[in-house]
Amino acid sequence: MRGKVSITGVGHTTWGKHPGRDRVALIVEAAAKAIADAGLEKDEIDAVLVKQPNSAPGILYGQKVAEALGLRPTIGLNLDQGGAACTSLLQYGSLAIEAGMIKNALIVYGDTPRTGSRAALHRPRGDDAIMGWYSVAAGYAMIHQAYQQRYSSAPEEFGIFAVQMRANGAENPNAHLRSPLTMDEYLAGGKLIDPLRKDDFCLVSDGAAAIVIGATADARDRSRAVPLLGMGQGQESWEVHLRPDILRTKAEDSANMAFKMAGIDRKDLSFAQIYDCFTVTVLQTLEDYGLAPRGTAGKKALAEGIGLDGWLPLNTSGGLLSESGTPGLQLIIEGVRQMRGEATLQVKDPRFGLITNQGGTMHTHATIIVGQPS
Amino acid sequence: MSFPVPEITDVNRPYWDGLAAGELRYQHCKCCGNNWLPAREHCPQCLSPDREWRASSGKGTILSWVVYRHAYAPHLADRLPYDVTAVELDEGARLLTNIVNGDEGRKLSVGARVALCIENEEGVSLPRFKLTDPK
Numbered sequence: 001m002r003g004k005v006s007i008t009g010v011g012h013t014t015w016g017k018h019p020g021r022d023r024v025a026l027i028v029e030a031a032a033k034a035i036a037d038a039g040l041e042k043d044e045i046d047a048v049l050v051k052q053p054n055s056a057p058g059i060l061y062g063q064k065v066a067e068a069l070g071l072r073p074t075i076g077l078n079l080d081q082g083g084a085a086c087t088s089l090l091q092y093g094s095l096a097i098e099a100g101m102i103k104n105a106l107i108v109y110g111d112t113p114r115t116g117s118r119a120a121l122h123r124p125r126g127d128d129a130i131m132g133w134y135s136v137a138a139g140y141a142m143i144h145q146a147y148q149q150r151y152s153s154a155p156e157e158f159g160i161f162a163v164q165m166r167a168n169g170a171e172n173p174n175a176h177l178r179s180p181l182t183m184d185e186y187l188a189g190g191k192l193i194d195p196l197r198k199d200d201f202c203l204v205s206d207g208a209a210a211i212v213i214g215a216t217a218d219a220r221d222r223s224r225a226v227p228l229l230g231m232g233q234g235q236e237s238w239e240v241h242l243r244p245d246i247l248r249t250k251a252e253d254s255a256n257m258a259f260k261m262a263g264i265d266r267k268d269l270s271f272a273q274i275y276d277c278f279t280v281t282v283l284q285t286l287e288d289y290g291l292a293p294r295g296t297a298g299k300k301a302l303a304e305g306i307g308l309d310g311w312l313p314l315n316t317s318g319g320l321l322s323e324s325g326t327p328g329l330q331l332i333i334e335g336v337r338q339m340r341g342e343a344t345l346q347v348k349d350p351r352f353g354l355i356t357n358q359g360g361t362m363h364t365h366a367t368i369i370v371g372q373p374s
Numbered sequence: 375m376s377f378p379v380p381e382i383t384d385v386n387r388p389y390w391d392g393l394a395a396g397e398l399r400y401q402h403c404k405c406c407g408n409n410w411l412p413a414r415e416h417c418p419q420c421l422s423p424d425r426e427w428r429a430s431s432g433k434g435t436i437l438s439w440v441v442y443r444h445a446y447a448p449h450l451a452d453r454l455p456y457d458v459t460a461v462e463l464d465e466g467a468r469l470l471t472n473i474v475n476g477d478e479g480r481k482l483s484v485g486a487r488v489a490l491c492i493e494n495e496e497g498v499s500l501p502r503f504k505l506t507d508p509k
Contacts, residue, residue: 122446127386127412128470129378130500133458134446142460146438149484194441194455194479241460241468246438 002261003371005094006225008104009038009212010333015176015324018206019115023053024068026208027110031069034210039220040104045212047075047105049093051085051327054120055113065108074102082359083275083327084233085109087366090332091231093213103214109329110208118204137201139240139361140278141193146246147280148195150295155197157298158279159186162199164306165276165315169322171345176205176324200279203325211332216374223373226339229352230262230369240361251288251358251365258367262352266291270350271338272312273331275358276319285356308345316345328357335370377449377496386413388427393499398430398490400467411467432490434463434503441479455479461488461503472502481508 011033013026027050035042048066058064062078075096079085086109093105113121125133147153163183169175181199189198219225234250234257236243243249259266266289276282286297291312304311317323317334324330335355337343351372358365382390389411392399400411405422416423439459445451455478462468474491476482488503 124378124447127380128458130380130498131458131470131472132442132450132453132456133470134442134450138440138442138458141440142438142458145440146484149438192442192444194443241437241470246460 001094001098001231002229002263003227004216005097005213006216006219006227007211007332007336007370008214008219008225009034009036009040010210010336011037012209012330012333013110013207015174015205015207015326015330017115018112021112021206023056023110023112023208024065026112026206027065027108027210028068030110030208030210031106031108034106034212038104038212038214040212042070045069045071045104045106046073046102047093047096048073049075049089049105049107050078051089051109052078052080053109053111054327055111055117075105081364083277084357084359084364084366086328086332087355087357087368088233090211090213090228090368091233091366094228094231097213097215103218105213106210107213107329108208108210109326111326112206113204114206116206121204135193136361137196137278138193140280141196142240143246143284143362144200144278144280145195147283150247153295153298155187156183156302158200158283159183160298160301160306161276161279161282161314162186162321164301165319165321166199167307168316168345169318172317172323173344175318175322176203177318177322196278199321202277202320203322205325207324207326209326209329209333211329211336224340225373226336227371227374228368229264229371230258230260230367232257232261232367234365236363236365238363247284249284249288249362249365251285251356251362254365254367255289258369262369264352264369268352269312269354270352271316271347272314272354272356273316273319273335274314274356275328275331276315276321277327279321281358281362282314284362285358289354289356308347313347316343316347327359331355331357332368339370339372379496379498385415389413390499392427392429393492393501396492398432398463398501399427400430400463400465401425402428409466411469428465430463430465430467430490434461434488436460436473436482436484436486436488437462437468438484439473439479439482457482459503469501473505474502475504475508481505
């Protein structure tokens with residue numbers, strides 16, 4: 001499996017606000033760019049794999065998207081796995097390619113929570129709503145609190161990730177939020193739900209993104225086809241307060257699987273694009289992945305840096321905290337730009353790149369490791 | 375959005391009836407001995423349907439908490455700021471609750487001991503807790 005499938009095309013709309021635009025139309029716009037980037041004709045796409053839009057879950061949504069694309073694909077589906085879905089879809093598409101069922105899969109996501117409805121983000125959470133348990137953010141606040149209590153963390157250990165992602169986003173001409181953030185500004189940020197500060201939250205962005213994958217051997221332009229070397233998943237599934245340890249999820253298993261398949265060590269990574277819906281997610285992921293000992297990710301980031309010249313360059317286009325709050329594909333796209341040598345903040349001669357996606361309140365997790373085009 | 379009255383089903387009715395009667399009940403698996411909340415038809419550990427409701431001692435320990443300073447629904451505005459706290463009962467079952475004497479979260483800590491303190495809101499008996507040894 002290692003290296004046999006590559007990401008051959010990527011595309012996205014502008015990030016930010018798309019008032020009045022239909023989310024399926026945004027997907028079509030991004031898909032057309034990705035298909036052209038792969039050097040393919042539309043009709044060469046034989047799988048349309050859609051991540052469910054958070055704002056508008058619908059029945060037969062995958063088919064609605066395929067119809068708008070004018071396609072009757074071999075495989076067409078809509079996956080609900082929160083923010084891990086796009087990376088998981090990429091993996092299922094890879095398996096179908098390797099099995100010979102399809103040749104080229106399109107993975108897409110688009111939504112308009114910025115100018116449309118944010119109800120999904122603010123929603124009451126089941127029977128616990130009666131206790132006041134509302135919003136997606138609250139679950140991350142619960143984990144953030146447990147983390148800072150267990151490790152006696154300083155707020156700066158979280159803030160460094162917001163500050164660096166915002167610095168990266170400021171350099172990205174396509175980023176939704178291009179204003180840098182100082183540590184003092186981070187620390188002074190207001191609180192909606194303690195202990196989260198304003199800039200611990202990712203953006204809420206309209207926009208759509210798409211990637212195309214196919215057999216590496218069949219790529220139109222091998223020099224721009226970024227091979228998938230490792231894949232992994234691990235679904236924690238349980239609600240935050242019911243997990244045996246509130247600070248442990250199955251992300252660790254996802255990472256181990258991906259590194260094993262890729263056949264590389266942690267120290268071989270040139271960069272990582274880590275799902276940063278909240279700052280604590282980055283700390284937890286770095287530690288789940290064995291990239292920093294438990295309780296030390298923030299200290300290590302503060303001491304050794306996470307910019308281009310740091311310990312491990314992270315979220316080089318700004319991530320969810322600055323490039324776009326869109327759940328996941330932008331991280332894969334930035335990984336592709338890095339391996340192609342087309343990034344704005346370009347890592348020098350990257351060999352291996354890590355991309356993580358996760359969803360719910362760390363309920364779901366998926367990992368890929370990408371390598372150099374051949 | 376108004377007050378989110380729980381949806382009472384045959385499976386969870388004993389939980390809410392218990393609170394109305396002044397006790398916090400959890401489910402016990404007669405097959406493997408697992409104790410849990412929220413209410414389910416099957417033990418999530420061994421999948422046995424052979425279960426019973428038991429009354430908790432009402433004593434437990436704080437796992438983590440948050441403090442809302444923003445009302446995500448209109449009916450919550452009057453409660454601000456309020457905590458939502460994860461508690462593990464001594465019997466092992468866990469739930470999300472509110473701590474009535476937590477001083478807007480300032481007195482809460484992981485591992486702090488709490489005791490059941492049922493409160494009525496909008497006609498529903500809610501399983502709230504109080505710190506037994508507030509600092």
